[in-house]
Amino acid sequence: MRTYEELTGGFGHAIAFRARRQLARELLREQASTITIAGASYQLYDMAMNGVSFIATPDGPHWQVDDILEVDIRVHDTSAYLGRARVAREEQIYGQRRVGLQLLSGFLDLHEMQRLDEEQALMQDLVDGPERLLARIPKPYRDVLLATVHFAAFYQRSLGYHEARLHDANTVAADEREALARRAVASIRPRWHALRIAAAEAALSLRGDRLALAAAKAATETLLTSRLIAAPVLHRAYTKPLGYAGDFSVMLHIYKDSFEGDSAFGQVFHKLACEEPLSAGVRTRKDLIKRLTAREHARRRDEGEPLRAMSLGCGPAREVVEYLDECETPPAGIHWTLIDQEEKALSVAYHDVLRGIDARQADCTAQCLYLSFEQLIRDPLAIRGEPQDFIYCVGLFDYLNKRRAQALLASLYERLQPGGVMAIGNALGPNQHYWLAELVLDWTLIYRDRDELRTLAAPLTSQGATLEIQREDSSAYDFILLRKPR
Ligand SMILES: C[S@@+](CC[C@H](N)C(=O)[O-])C[C@H]1O[C@@H](n2cnc3c(N)ncnc32)[C@H](O)[C@@H]1O
Structure with a gap:
């Protein structure tokens, strides 16, 4: 909780209060809000x-700023606003015409619109039931979903039974549970991995069909996710208690890669989830960053200079903790700057890294900065201090579209010392392992192939940066390595 003194209000332009805009697709579940102007309907x-x-449609009418229009804004079939509106602006965004209107005859009641949408969703659920969803899912995906659900349900029942039997026999519950989970994982592992690969293949048929994908995700979450969240890592990844996927706590589960959970079934699927390529790759990409740190540290040492290393989206900064711990002699001359938008992640990173420095009596320093990458893009002075010799960003670019990614790359490159290197990780695609993240956990990543990575880096290579692309050992992530010329 923050004290009243910490509640600062806005700064600069932000002191002028503006009614908050909400995206139609976030406010209304069914995306059923339209605006009708002169008999033509458009998506809000x-x-x-x-x-x-x-x-607006590309070939539709062209309005001028200050034109007054008669509009009807509807949620499903109910009118939420009928009256006049002034054209306030027109923008081209990603090739689309987006027209902004100021309402002149009253206000929109957003709560009422939400209520209408929820009401409609309930009506549809009651009348059409799951059949509406199932009908939209291609048969190959329905078949494979049934196979995965049966598999999970079978082992939930079987392991539940044996766990209860052992418990009844009054043996040491925790040890027995883990022993049962270990036994089960060994025999379940190959069949589960074959099933999830089959699911990923079947899910290819959903590509490009928004409704089919949404229906497949809804069915997968209802039937399978609801069982699999007995696994702590899957529970956290799916429920996203901090409001976004891939928080520091998910990362800590993956780094630990052990048998966690309150039931043998939960432990089995927790361990299997930690072994998926995307999870195994989290551990091996961390090892790649450690190797790059060692290489850049040696380069700077040969030059008689310290290494300034910066991690953006640092999470728990495991690579730093392990680097400190694993160096044969206590490392010296590294200054780490660790940046994250999540205070809780920084708190873990700060505590563990400072403890690591202290434990080795290392002549190194670490500072943690509570910043968003947006601040780095917008404000060239957001990090005061010297340029960096090694900048890395792992587990962040796979959430950014090309425009944001290139803006962030440019702003990081600005902060790189000539001769320094930048390492940017991105989940690689196409792949056979996106199913668990995308369909089971509703965890969307932007998977990129090497051509797409080269395109991201193109504005910097054209400025003379040298580009290398390196794959980490689990083949789930590729790294853009960009060195700035001296
Ligand atoms: C998938 S985790 C990766 C953490 C760490 N790099 C690792 O590999 O273990 C992504 C991290 O990015 C951070 N993050 C997300 N959005 C961010 C933003 N806008 N600015 C800075 N950090 C962000 C999250 O808080 C989270 O710690």
């Missing part, structure tokens, strides 16, 4: 109490 993009924006 975002809305606030006193204004909306919508996506």
Whole structure:
């Protein structure tokens, strides 16, 4: 909890209060909000109490700023606003025409719109039931989903029974549970991995079909995720208690890679999830960063200089903790700057890294900065201090579209010392392992192939940066390595 003194209000332009805009797709579940102008309907993009924006068709009418229009804003079939609106602006965003309107005849009642949407969703659920969803899912995916659900349910029942039997026999519950889970994993592992690969293949047929993908995700979450979240890592990854996927706590489960959970079934699927390529790759990409740290540390040492290393989206900074611990002699002359938008992650990183420095009596320093990458893009002075010799960012670019990714790359490159190197990880695609993240956990990553990585780096290579692409040992992530010329 923060004290009243810490509640600062806005700064700069932000002191002028503006009604908050909400994206239509986030406010309304069923994405059923439209605006009708002169008999033509358009999809709403975002809305606030006193204004909306919508996506206009490329060949539709062209309005001028200050034109007054008669509009009808509807949620499903119910009118939520009928009256006049002023054209406030028109923008081209990703090739789409987005038109902003100021409402003149009253206000939008966003809560009422949400209520109408929820009501409609309930009606549809009651009348159409799951059949509506199932009908949208291609048969190959339905078949494989049934196989995975049966598999999980079978072992939930079987392991539950044997766990209860051991417990009844009054043996040491925790040890017996883990022994049972270890036995089960050994025999279940190959069949589960074959099933998830088959699921990923079947899910290919959903590509490009938004409705089929949404239906397949809903069915997978209802039937399978609800069971698999007995595994702590899957529970955290799916429920996203901090509001986003891949938080530091998920990462800590993956780094630990052990048998965690309250039931043998939960432990088995926790361990299997930690062994998936995307999880195994989290551990091996951390090893790659350790090797790059050692290489850059040696380079700077040969030059008689310290190494300034910066991690953006540092999470728990395991690579730093392990580097400190594993160096044969206590490392000297490294200054780490660890950046994350999550205070809780920084708290873990700060504690563990400082303890690591202290335990080795290492002549190194670490500072943690509570910043978002957006601040780095917007404010060249957001990190005061010297340019960095080694900048890395792991587990962040796979969430950024090309435009954001290139803006962030440029802003990191600005902070790189001539001769220094940048290492940027990204989940690779196409692959056979996206199913668990995308369909079971609703954890969307942008998987990129090497051509896409080269495209991201192109503005920097054209400035003279040398590019190398390196794959970590689990073949789940590729790294862009960019060195700045001296
Ligand atoms: C998948 S984790 C990776 C953590 C760490 N690099 C690792 O590999 O263990 C992603 C991290 O990025 C951080 N993050 C997400 N959005 C961010 C933002 N806008 N600015 C800075 N950090 C961000 C999250 O808080 C999280 O700690």
